[in-house]
Amino acid sequence: MTDSESPTAPLARPRRATLADVARLAGVSKGTASRALNGRGEMSGETRERVVAAAAELSFTPSAAAKNLAHGRTGTVGILTNDLEGRFVIPILMGAEDALGAGRISVILTDARGDGVREQQQLRTLLERQIDGLIVVGGPRTDPRPSLGSSLPVPVVYAYAPSQDPSDLSLVVDNAQAGHIAAEHLWELGRRRIGFIGGDPTFSASREREAGAAASLAEHGGVLLGAGLRVGDWTERWGRVATARLLEQHPDLDAVIAASDQLARAALDVFRDTGRTVPGDVAVVGHDNWSAVVTNTRPELTSVDGRLETLGRTAAGRIFDALAGRDPGQGVELGPVELVIRGSTVPAH
CATH class of the missing domain: 3.40.50.2300 (Response regulator)
Structure with missing residues (x-):
C-alpha cells in the first residue's frame, strides 16, 4: 500500500473557486465576470447568463470582503x-x-x-x-x-x-410613555393614592417619567402625590428618605412609582420596616427592569423595560x-x- 492509499493519509482540501476560474470558464475577462455577477456594467444578456452559469457550475461564492469592495465599502x-x-x-x-x-x-x-x-x-x-x-x-x-x-x-x-x-x-x-404605563397599571389595579419618587432632577429621564405618570392619572381625574419629593439623586439612601417623607405626608398611600429600580428597592425596604405589606397595602413599580435588582427583591419588582x-x-x-x-x-x-x-x-x- 502506498502512502497515498494509506487510510491515515490526510485528504486534500478542495480548492475554492475564484473569480478568475469563473472568467476562464465563461470565456470573459475578470472585470467582465465581476460586473456580470454584481449586476453592473453594459453587456449582452447572453454574456451575463454565461458568467452566472459558470459561477453556478463552479459553486463560486464571492467573499464578503470582495462584495464590500465592489460597492466601495469596508464592511x-x-x-x-x-x-x-x-x-x-x-x-x-x-x-x-x-x-x-x-x-x-x-x-x-x-x-x-x-x-x-x-x-x-x-x-x-x-x-x-x-x-x-x-x-x-x-x-x-x-x-x-x-x-x-x-x-x-x-x-x-x-x-x-x-x-x-x-x-x-x-x-x-420613550420615558414619558414609561411613566404613563406604570401609572395606568396601578390605576387599573384600583390604586388611587399613588406617589412618585424621582431621581436626579437634572436627568431628563426622571422628569419625563414623572410627567408621564402625572398625565396618566390626570386622565382619570387623579393626582400624582409627592410634591417636594422629586428632587434628589439615584441612590437608595435618597429612595429611603423620600419614601419615609412620602408616608409622613400621605399615610394612606397605596402605591408608589419610582424613577428607577434602585429607588423602588429602597421603597420596599421602608414599607417592610414600617409594617406595610407589598403589594397588599402598597404596590410598587420601578423603571429600567435591571435584572440585578428586580429579580432579587422580595417580592420581585414590577418594572418598565426600556427595551x-x-x-x-x-x-x-x-x-x-x-x-x-x-x-x-x-x-x-x-x-x-x-x-x-x-x-x-x-x-x-
Whole structure:
C-alpha cells in the first residue's frame, strides 16, 4: 500500500473557486465576470447568463470582503460611546452588534469616557478606518448631546441620548410613555393614592417619567402625590428618605412609582420596616427592569423595560437602510417600552 492509499493519509482540501476560474470558464475577462455577477456594467444578456452559469457550475461564492469592495465599502461600522461600562449602554451595544453581525458587518467599538476631545480624536480614527456608518451611543444620561455635525461622510445614528440637531436621526427611550404605563397599571389595579419618587432632577429621564405618570392619572381625574419629593439623586439612601417623607405626608398611600429600580428597592425596604405589606397595602413599580435588582427583591419588582437591545438593533437597521440607499429618517424617534409585571404589584399565585 502506498502512502497515498494509506487510510491515515490526510485528504486534500478542495480548492475554492475564484473569480478568475469563473472568467476562464465563461470565456470573459475578470472585470467582465465581476460586473456580470454584481449586476453592473453594459453587456449582452447572453454574456451575463454565461458568467452566472459558470459561477453556478463552479459553486463560486464571492467573499464578503470582495462584495464590500465592489460597492466601495469596508464592511465595518463604528460604535462610539461615552460610557462603555454603563448598564444602560451595554444592552444597546449588544443589540447593535447582534444585528450588524447577522449582516456580516464588523464592529469597531470606541469609548470616549465622557471626554469631548477624546471623542473627536476617536471619531477621526474611525473615519480613517473608512467605516461605512457610525452609531453614537449616549449614556448614562438621556439628555440631548451635541451633534457630530452634518458633514460626516457616513450615515450616523444616535441612540439613547439624542442629538441636539433635529436633522440628525436619534432613537431614544420613550420615558414619558414609561411613566404613563406604570401609572395606568396601578390605576387599573384600583390604586388611587399613588406617589412618585424621582431621581436626579437634572436627568431628563426622571422628569419625563414623572410627567408621564402625572398625565396618566390626570386622565382619570387623579393626582400624582409627592410634591417636594422629586428632587434628589439615584441612590437608595435618597429612595429611603423620600419614601419615609412620602408616608409622613400621605399615610394612606397605596402605591408608589419610582424613577428607577434602585429607588423602588429602597421603597420596599421602608414599607417592610414600617409594617406595610407589598403589594397588599402598597404596590410598587420601578423603571429600567435591571435584572440585578428586580429579580432579587422580595417580592420581585414590577418594572418598565426600556427595551434597550431593541433600540440597538433598530439603530443598526437604520445604518443598513442608509447603506442600501433608503432614507433612514431624521429627528427624534421614540422606541417602545414594556411593563414587566411581577409580585410587587400583582401577588404571585
